[in-house]
Amino acid sequence: MNLQQWWRDLAMGVRFAFAGGREGWVRALLTAVGVGLGVALLLLTTALPNALTVRHERGDARADTNYGQKELKKADNTLLSANASTTFRDTEVRGRDLEPEGPKAPLPPGVDKFPAVGEMVVSPALKKLLESPDGKLLRERLPNPIAGTIAESGLIGSHELAFYRGAEGLGAHGLQNVGITRIDRYGTPYPSDSGSDPVLVLLVLVVFVVLLMPVAVFITAAVRFGGERRDRRLAALRLVGADGRSTRRIAAGEALAGAVLGLVLGTVFFLIGREVAGSIEVFGQSVFPSYLNPSPLLALLVAFAVPAAAVLVTLLALRGVVIEPLGVVRTAKPARRRLWWRLLLPLAGLGMLYPMVGQGRDGGDFNQYLVTGGVISLLVGVTALLPWIVEAVVARLGAGAVSWQLAVRRLQLSSGTAARMVNGIAVAVAGAIALQMLFAGTSSDYTKETTYDLSRAQMQVSVPKGKSLAATAKELAETKGVRHAYAFNEGYANDGPGENANWARVTVADCASLRQVAKLPSCRDGDVFASHVAPRRGDSASASENADDESTVAARPGRTLYFDTSVDAEKPTSVTWKVPQGVKQAESIDDPTGYRRGGILVTPSAFPATAAAGVRGEIYLRLDDSVPDAREYVRNTAARIDPHEEPMTWVSEKRNDEYSSIRTGLFVGAVCVLALIGASLLVSQLEQLRERKKLLSALIAFGTKRRTLSLSVLWQTAIPVGLGLLLASAVGLTLGVVLLKMTSTAVRVDWLSVLSMTGAGAAVVVVVTLLSLPPLLRLMRPDGLRTE
Template sequence: MGVRFAFAGGREGWVRALLTAVGVGLGVALLLLTTALPNALAVRHERGDARSDINYGQDMKKADNTLLSGNASTTFRDTDIRGRDLEPEGPKAPLPPGVAKFPAVGEMVVSPALKKLLESEDGRLLRERLPNRIAGTIAESGLIGSHELAFYRGAKGLAAQDINGAGISRIDKYGNPNPTESDSDPVLVLLVLVVFVVLLMPVAVFITAAARFGGERRDRRLAALRLVGADGRSTRRIAAGEALAGSVLGLVLGTGFFLIGREVAGSVEVFGQSVFPSYLNPSPLLALLVAVAVPAAAVLVTLLALRGVVIEPLGVVRTAKPARRRLWWRLLLPLAGLGMLYPMVGQGRDGGDFNQYLVSGGVILLLVGVTALLPWIVEAVVARLGAGAVSWQLAVRRLQLSSGTAARMVNGIAVAVAGAIALQMLFAGTESDYTKDTGYDISRAQMQVTVPKGKTLAATAEELAATKGVRQVYAFNEGFVNDGTGEDASWARVTVADCTSLREVAKLPSCRDGDVFVSHVAPGAGESDSDRQATDDESNVTARPGQKLYFDTSEAAEKQTSVVWTVPKAVKQAESIADPTGYRRGGILLTPGAFPAQAAAGVRGEIYVRVDDSLPDARDYVRNTAARINPYEEPMTWVSTESNDRYSSIRTGLFVGAACVLALIGASLLVSQLEQLRERRKLLSALVAFGTRRRTLSLSVLWQTAIPITLGLLLASVVGLTLGVVLLRMTDTAVRVDWPSVLSMTGVGAGVVLVVTLLSLPPLLRLMRPDGLRTE
């Protein structure tokens, strides 16, 4: 009978069932997506390993089954492009995954996303770097994401390059023989656990709230059933059947939403990450768990809700003043959560692994504590509210009559914000452990280019300096000299550059071409004693006038060779300063006129490039020039900080998940708001018929949302801060409140509610018409 009421009870019945199904379906879709994420990450990892072309130091000889693979990866704007130059050495050479045949010289096969980019107007600069003809596309099996930019390019003459030294490998098969294992850092494991719990809790809260849509009308209908002879137990079974029908329909809609979202996921990129739809296959066991848990939860929630309602033949007693909610058992939930987390306080990274069950259980109980405490807080506060404008009084009276419904609407927001605050505190507290300062001074230079063999420093620097968007280049030849040829000889670092560049690494008394300087680190310079010792060791050759020093040029010859250089009489003293890389270099500084040409093979060229940041794509102009100089050496783009890869991926996962949860929050809140307005249609029409202004009613609806959400966000802040402090103590990290994150999370929560309220105003205005009083 309950199922028949849901689907054959006229317009009221199926609208109520549809609203419930949409609310439950949105939650089910996100649950299915979450259960599919581990598989998606695993497939990405497997495909990355399957196309690995590293020979891991094996001394492999040319054969009919070998392939030369050159690393031609590059960067366009802020996106990495994976590239390889391929030269098969025999008919049995291995094909890369996803490639049907080797591209000829001058041709390349590209990923669909790269093909689209190259053919677009935005890809004009990139086409200069990749001018090869596109001969085909890489299939899905050779890519890790639908938006990945990748190419394979035909090449010849790779054997003449320095194999295993210039980004060129000889392989006889693709794949990683030693698949990488996940990092077992307990703090990172804790982060993953908490992220999953925090993202899934709001979903569970929304599903249980959606199962109670239309509760007041349902209870009045059950009273009518009592009047025609049904007993209390029968009415509860009928209500459970109706909830079951709505949740099963929600499962069907949720599966549809998931399949639609699965296809959409293949066409979007979030925070630089993309997947193919085939990656998003939920674990069958987890999908079955969702299919069983959601209807069971809907029935259970309905039965629990009816425990506090007396349904009599002539009405529902809930419309009278309800009994005050008890506080004591609501406090037990967060206290029990803290009790589960307390044994792991202070363990940190060195105290062993965190117990996954205690962590998950403790965080869940703390967040469930929000849903238990919020109805009591809303009831206690609104009971003391009173005088004010008409819109205020209408809102307060409505909240006093149904504070539980109002609390249920914002429970999900409160849980999401509480969890987000705790996670932001945890990430902010542990960030220093996984993010380090690179030391690069990006105000003096932003890119670094290595001069390849066969190119001179001066010619390379000149070509880069002439590049569009380059303001300044600082070019250095770097090497070492010894004061003898034996094992006990002392050594010193040598830097060869013009006067302009040398002034970036030392304070010079005066400088002109032909000068020689001995650079010393001033006492007290550097960040620590160990730093000073490292730089002082570079100048442990005294470099006296007339002293003979030796440049090692063995790299350019098959046997050990050296070039003798005599320190000139007019050697000058210089004081070392931090160079653009943040390093204080000691040793000997030479201008080009003082450097012996025979020693050129004993030094290596490095060029620091300062770009014009006001010019869009300035860095890509530099990359284009660098690709012409050496296609196998990607210019290094400097950053001030760098993060642990897995830490960064966890944080990215949090942002992606939070975006999905916020979308669910907004959609579910809107559905809930519309359901509430639909139930009050006759009341709103009656108020309008009696002369109440529409502006007053609109403000009353806003107050009805604003009061509980304010209380919910305050509670969420307290619980979130508490959970954040406990998690920081568990990781043995100094407790520090990240106030900007706290304020931003609460602001996002408030913003979602404001947007939902604004979207619900047009339906509200349509409901406030006198014809809403018409009934049958």
């Protein structure tokens, strides 16, 4: 067969798609929409690496830290930059106070000129927030006039909250002060690196495969829309003289036309989504439309792969169909599907993954090709097994209500079509269950519980040098939403110079606060205590014994202690304090931070004012959770006390940033895939209803109730969906166990996650079914039998 004949048959198929009347172009349009949705998500995926790269590059370009380089001297090209970042309702607000020291001071990226003292330039998102009623509390913290906005080149996302504020006198704070830096340029010579933790690389690989597999499944299902009517048209072609091979090539041409139109629509969908992406924020992440530029090579691969897959899938689908001049033999009872070859795919996947079982992160990087191939084989195995399971189950379903019998009979005649509709959901759910198990199993390696006692305090504020601890604590205690403020002056003292000196931790606080760190026999202002650290149950006592020994020596009455009050390391200074008589004994307990502090506990009147420079104030705040935005009121008060010192919000656990980024990426991708699942299922459902228009009209004409037909459509969806979710759960659990074994992690099934993933898949189907009811009711009319 020459290439010219191939081309002639394909071209005829294309003409049938667009010039075959309403029937042809409706089918082509449905195919194009289904393919286009998948192509749009594929293009989005190919654009994600570039988006992440641009975010990292822009973050590095605005870095304002010396990174250990030699401290700069004041010059006409230097700039003082002070950290003024804050947090508003769990969202970070990046802020800097700027003081140019000369006419050549470097401008931050995205800023045309320095804001005047007291003014600020802000990101568009922050400007919108400050001008809205929701930003009232933040406006109290940032009352400065807005002199301009930061351009896109100075931001990492369209919804980022950021500002630069003009300042003066920053040098008076001293460059030793945390958060104030002198720079002569922006940017870092050390670009951010994503690291090479094998387990994190494995997570990224599995996330991409799991998110892309449902897309591929939906594209292959979309090119088979309208298969039954297409085959009847091909039978008509056989009647006028076309042979079997020609009809298959013509069918491939129809699919090719729909796929090419799908590429066009997919590009349009992607461009629309690209613009929409700049106006939305998902799980705290946002991008600019310019970030989402697909890799040209990957975009070219999509452009060739999708039409090629459409032709290949159509030819494979027609292998089991005998198209004769007087009809399609598929309308007879088909041969039973064979199981043995369907089991080969998941077994092959397990075989690829098995060599890496027990490797963990100490065994080096996981083989990316084996991981990708193994996960793909297991998930493709779902699409191979599901048609066999649906056919085997529905063949055994028997009597029931009329709606049930209608649904079962339809499934028995076209179980393959029903399985194709559910394949995407099953693949997505199986992959999601495996990922949830992997994330749950490895989370302990990247998530650490903190020691903070959140029942006693929830925030911590550091008192700046030169500020009175008592006055600061009083101001914070009077803040709305604060129940109690525990104020401490903390520092260290030794009893002499040299390495042999004994040292002790010194804590200065009132009696109520001291009782948060030690068991006191009695307490009144003027008392001094030697606090002994009792070891916790199961802990080694050696460390606490050493601390107790040093504290006992340093706390002896009459002993002189030295406090370091140096502001400049080159000019050390210290003040002395003689331990008074009558030191009482106390036993240390867990303080609100979870630490047991030994040393000397001093009430305020017993501590000399001259030693105040040798201690640093820390205030622990207990909040009233019934007060909305209690943390924001605290942050506003803290900003008035010191705009360069952000309060610390205590949390019960801390998570690795890179691990959190991967998890966030999974959630963002899952939202996109679920949206695609819903949209593609709706298109598929509408196509199925269109195929059965005359059948539904005939049933209505014979008196069948609309309620009965609606229930039958629901059963036709629910039965394969239920079987698909059961299969997805089994495959997902298997894949999850293997991945956990590969990472040398104890196998633990998070049944709540399994149920939530299957529930999410079922919820999508329910929503799609509800959305398809209005067109179903319109189709159920007797006049649908009219022929013109």
